[in-house]
Amino acid sequence: MIQMIEINAKFVHNNLALRYFREIASNYHLPVLHQSFTINQSANLILSAIREMDSQVYLFSCYIWNIDLVLKLSKAIKMLDSAAKIILGGPEVSFHDEDWLKKHDYIDVILKNEGETWFTKIGQLYESDPKMLLAYLSLLKGIVAEPALMDISGLGVPYTDSELETFKIAYYESSRGCPYTCSYCMSARGSKLRYKSIEQVKLDLARFFRANTPVIKFVDRTFNAPVDRAIAIMDYIKEIDNGVTTCHFELSPTLLNDKLISKIATLRKNLVQFEIGIQSTNERTIKAIQRNMPISSLAMVEKLCALDNCHTHLDLIAGLPYEGVEEFEKSFNDVLALGPDHLQLGMLKILHGSLIKEQLKEHGYVYDEHPPYEFYQNRYLSFLQKQDLVACEEGVESYHNAELFTNTLAHLYKSIDSPYRFYQQIGAVLIHNQLHSFPDGFDNRLILLRDMIVEHTSSTVEMVEGLLAFDLLNVNQKLPKSLSHMRVETHGKWHDVIRNHPEMIPTSLKEQSAKQLIKLMTVFKSNYHIFEKRMTDDELYYVKFKNDEAIRLLDTANVKELKEFY
Numbered sequence: 001m002i003q004m005i006e007i008n009a010k011f012v013h014n015n016l017a018l019r020y021f022r023e024i025a026s027n028y029h030l031p032v033l034h035q036s037f038t039i040n041q042s043a044n045l046i047l048s049a050i051r052e053m054d055s056q057v058y059l060f061s062c063y064i065w066n067i068d069l070v071l072k073l074s075k076a077i078k079m080l081d082s083a084a085k086i087i088l089g090g091p092e093v094s095f096h097d098e099d100w101l102k103k104h105d106y107i108d109v110i111l112k113n114e115g116e117t118w119f120t121k122i123g124q125l126y127e128s129d130p131k132m133l134l135a136y137l138s139l140l141k142g143i144v145a146e147p148a149l150m151d152i153s154g155l156g157v158p159y160t161d162s163e164l165e166t167f168k169i170a171y172y173e174s175s176r177g178c179p180y181t182c183s184y185c186m187s188a189r190g191s192k193l194r195y196k197s198i199e200q201v202k203l204d205l206a207r208f209f210r211a212n213t214p215v216i217k218f219v220d221r222t223f224n225a226p227v228d229r230a231i232a233i234m235d236y237i238k239e240i241d242n243g244v245t246t247c248h249f250e251l252s253p254t255l256l257n258d259k260l261i262s263k264i265a266t267l268r269k270n271l272v273q274f275e276i277g278i279q280s281t282n283e284r285t286i287k288a289i290q291r292n293m294p295i296s297s298l299a300m301v302e303k304l305c306a307l308d309n310c311h312t313h314l315d316l317i318a319g320l321p322y323e324g325v326e327e328f329e330k331s332f333n334d335v336l337a338l339g340p341d342h343l344q345l346g347m348l349k350i351l352h353g354s355l356i357k358e359q360l361k362e363h364g365y366v367y368d369e370h371p372p373y374e375f376y377q378n379r380y381l382s383f384l385q386k387q388d389l390v391a392c393e394e395g396v397e398s399y400h401n402a403e404l405f406t407n408t409l410a411h412l413y414k415s416i417d418s419p420y421r422f423y424q425q426i427g428a429v430l431i432h433n434q435l436h437s438f439p440d441g442f443d444n445r446l447i448l449l450r451d452m453i454v455e456h457t458s459s460t461v462e463m464v465e466g467l468l469a470f471d472l473l474n475v476n477q478k479l480p481k482s483l484s485h486m487r488v489e490t491h492g493k494w495h496d497v498i499r500n501h502p503e504m505i506p507t508s509l510k511e512q513s514a515k516q517l518i519k520l521m522t523v524f525k526s527n528y529h530i531f532e533k534r535m536t537d538d539e540l541y542y543v544k545f546k547n548d549e550a551i552r553l554l555d556t557a558n559v560k561e562l563k564e565f566y
Helices: 016-027 043-051 067-080 098-103 115-128 130-139 161-166 198-210 227-239 258-265 283-288 295-306 325-336 355-363 383-398 406-415 419-435 442-456 461-474 481-486 494-500 514-520 560-565
Strands: 002-008 032-038 057-061 085-089 109-112 142-145 169-172 215-218 246-251 272-279 311-318 342-347 375-377 521-529 534-545 551-555
Touching: 002 016, 002 043, 002 067, 016 032, 016 057, 016 115, 032 043, 043 067, 057 067, 067 085, 098 142, 115 130, 169 198, 198 227, 227 258, 258 295, 272 295, 295 311, 311 325, 311 383, 325 342, 325 383, 325 419, 342 383, 375 383, 383 419, 406 419, 406 442, 406 461, 419 442, 442 461, 442 481, 461 481, 461 521, 461 534, 461 551, 481 521, 494 514, 514 521
Parallel strands: 002 032, 002 057, 057 085, 085 109, 109 142, 169 215, 215 246, 246 272, 272 311, 311 342
Antiparallel strands: 521 534, 534 551
C-alpha cells in the first residue's frame, strides 16, 4: 500500500496535489492511504500514526514550511524499516539533484515537474498487474521527471463531498503555470500557462457553492490572464452566489483594467477577495527582478482598493536588488497609499530554483541556508538596516493588518510624512518588549499606539482615544481597560432617551422593548466629533446596538435627557 502524507502549516489548510493523486488512485482501484497532519503536531505522534499502517511506500508532499519535519520523519521511517520506499515531491524538492540525494541517502526518489502524469502511470501499472507495480517500485531510485505537461482542461475537483462540507478552505486551480519570470519566484522556471475549459470551471464551482464551502482559494498564479476569462468566471459566481462563499484570487496589477473593476463592483460584498503582488515601486528594482509592471498600473490597483465590497491584500518584498532603506521606505509608503485592507510585508527568501539564487554574488546576498531561506543582508541593506525593516513588518502586522483601527490609522496617515518610519519605530518597541518579556497584551499595544500617535502628530489624547473607541465599537470589540473611562453604563434613565428619540433605533430592532434595547446597547462618550473630525466643548455620546453596523451620535445639545443625568 502507498501512504500519501501531507503536513500543513495550519489545521485549516489542506493539500490539493495529494487529493489529485487520491482521485487518480480511485480511478485505477489503487490502494492508497491519505493522512493529514500539521507542523504543530509532535513528530513522534505523526511517526506513530504513519507506522501504525502497513505501508511499503511513503509519499510526502514537500513545502518550505514542512521540509525539516518531512526529512526527520523520512529518516526515522528508514531506520525502522530499511525496505521502505521514501518518495518526495512538491516545490521544495523539485530543484534538487543527485548530489542532494547522496547527502540524504534515506530518500529514495524525488518527483520533479507535474506528478499527476507519473502517478497515472502507477495506477495503470497496478490495473494491468499489481506485481508489475511492485517490481517497478522496488527498482525505483533517483530523480523521476516527467517531461510532458499535463492537459488540465478536464481536471475536476478532487475533494470528497464530506470535505467540501466541513473544510473552511478549499483550494482550486482554473489554470496552471505563470506568464511571468520574476527572479525571486519558483514559478519563473515553471511551465507554460494552461487553462481548464470554462465549462469545467463552471461544473467545479457549482459543486463548491452547493456545498457552501466558506472559502475557495484559487491557486492560479495570475487569475486575470486573460481579463475576459476572469470576467466570465466572475459572471458565473455572481449567478450561483449562495450568500456565504468567498472566492480568493491572485491578480496581476498589469492586467487590471476598468472593465474588470466595474464587474467586481457589481458583486455581493465579500463574494470575492484579492491578493496582488506589487513587491516594489522602485523602477530599477522592478527591471532587475524581471517583473513586468509599469508603475502606471498602480492607479488601477488603487481603484480596486477603493471598492467597499471586496477585501484587498497587497504584497511587498523587502531585500530586492537596488532597494536600500530610502528606496524601500518609498515603496512601502507608495503601496500603503493605495489603500489596501492588508499589506503583507515579507522578507526576501532565496528559494531553490529561483533566478535570484544565481545572482547571489552580483548583489552580495548572505542568507540562511535553512528554511525559510530568508536573506540576512545584501549590497543595499546591512544586517542592522534589515532589522529596521523587520521592525516595520512587526508594526504593520500588529496594527494595520489587525483591521481594527480603520479611522484611527486613516487619521494617522494624513498627519505624518512617512508611515514607514512610524511603523518602524512602533515595531521596534514591540520587538524590544517581546525580547525582554514585558507585558504585551492587547491593552498594552493599544496604549502604545495611542501614545505614539500623540507623539508623532498634533493629536490630543482625547482625540485619539475617541477614534480608537469608535473603531473598536465599529468592529464589535469591547472597550479594553485603557478606554474603560469612556464607557457609559446604560441604566433605567435611558428609557427616556429611547422613548423620545426613536430615530436612534435601528429598523431591525423597532419591535424590541426599551428594556431589551438597553441590554443591546454599548455607549461611550468623547469630546471628539468623529464625523466632523473636530474637538467639542460638550461631551458626545456614541451608541452601538449589537448586530447593527451603524454607530449613532447623540449630542447633549439636542438630547436634553442626557444633560439631566450625565
